[in-house]
Amino acid sequence: MTHNEFVIENYNKWIDKNPGIGIMGYGSEQSQDIRFGTLFKAGDMAGKTILDVGCGRGDFAAKLVRSGVKYKRYLGIDIVPQMIDIAKKANSSENVEFRVLDILACSEKLSFDYVIMCGPLNLRTPHTEETAKKLIRKAYEIAKIGVAFNMTSILGDEDKKTDHTYYFDPFDVLRFCAGMTRNLWFDHTYLPHDFTVFMYRKGEYEL
Numbered sequence: 001m002t003h004n005e006f007v008i009e010n011y012n013k014w015i016d017k018n019p020g021i022g023i024m025g026y027g028s029e030q031s032q033d034i035r036f037g038t039l040f041k042a043g044d045m046a047g048k049t050i051l052d053v054g055c056g057r058g059d060f061a062a063k064l065v066r067s068g069v070k071y072k073r074y075l076g077i078d079i080v081p082q083m084i085d086i087a088k089k090a091n092s093s094e095n096v097e098f099r100v101l102d103i104l105a106c107s108e109k110l111s112f113d114y115v116i117m118c119g120p121l122n123l124r125t126p127h128t129e130e131t132a133k134k135l136i137r138k139a140y141e142i143a144k145i146g147v148a149f150n151m152t153s154i155l156g157d158e159d160k161k162t163d164h165t166y167y168f169d170p171f172d173v174l175r176f177c178a179g180m181t182r183n184l185w186f187d188h189t190y191l192p193h194d195f196t197v198f199m200y201r202k203g204e205y206e207l
């Protein structure tokens with residue numbers, strides 16, 4: 001089974017069995033909101049284009065609208081068609097679009113100011129680590145300003161860890177990202193089992 005086949009099968013199962021936020025494997029809306037709040041710190045998204053990789057129900061788009069952020073364009077993509085159907089029904093705001101798309105298999109040249117990834121890297125499959133690296137690299141190629149992504153952390157409490165989740169070593173992830181840009185920001189303060197990285201385009205801050 002490929003990584004994508006595993007992801008699609010897993011999320012379809014959650015969609016069929018769980019209500020609300022549970023279809024995305026989240027424990028609570030609060031933890032999702034805390035992650036979104038951290039991603040918002042990536043920069044002012046007003047007037048900017050945003051690609052949301054692994055958009056799920058499109059809740060990040062809804063959060064942007066609720067928060068009054070006047071983004072220029074938002075595209076939410078996901079590899080699970082059922083998720084995109086749900087996202088389309090739940091979001092009808094201006095300049096918001098949803099598509100079934102895999103950025104690793106896409107021949108189209110994508111270019112967005114910000115690429116965000118909230119949660120698509122965390123499901124444990126035999127290929128999670130290599131797929132996550134490919135997605136981060138691709139997201140960085142697409143981003144004109146930067147990439148903001150979160151991951152579940154090995155530093156979380158052992159008794160709260162689940163079998164279906166992949167836990168990343170934040171130090172390894174940062175080392176990997178630093179191979180692309182040293183213009184990095186890291187936050188492991190907002191939840192015990194999660195961290196966020198912002199990767200800005202090389203040279204953004206250099207004089």
Ligand SMILES: C[S@@+](CC[C@H](N)C(=O)[O-])C[C@H]1O[C@@H](n2cnc3c(N)ncnc32)[C@H](O)[C@@H]1O
Nearest residue numbers: 011024054055056059078079080083118119120
């Ligand atoms: C934990 S959910 C989070 C959804 C949304 N970002 C949020 O925070 O509400 C992860 C989502 O990523 C999607 N996903 C997983 N791997 C992906 C990939 N390689 N490309 C695009 N979407 C992916 C899943 O289908 C799922 O909808």
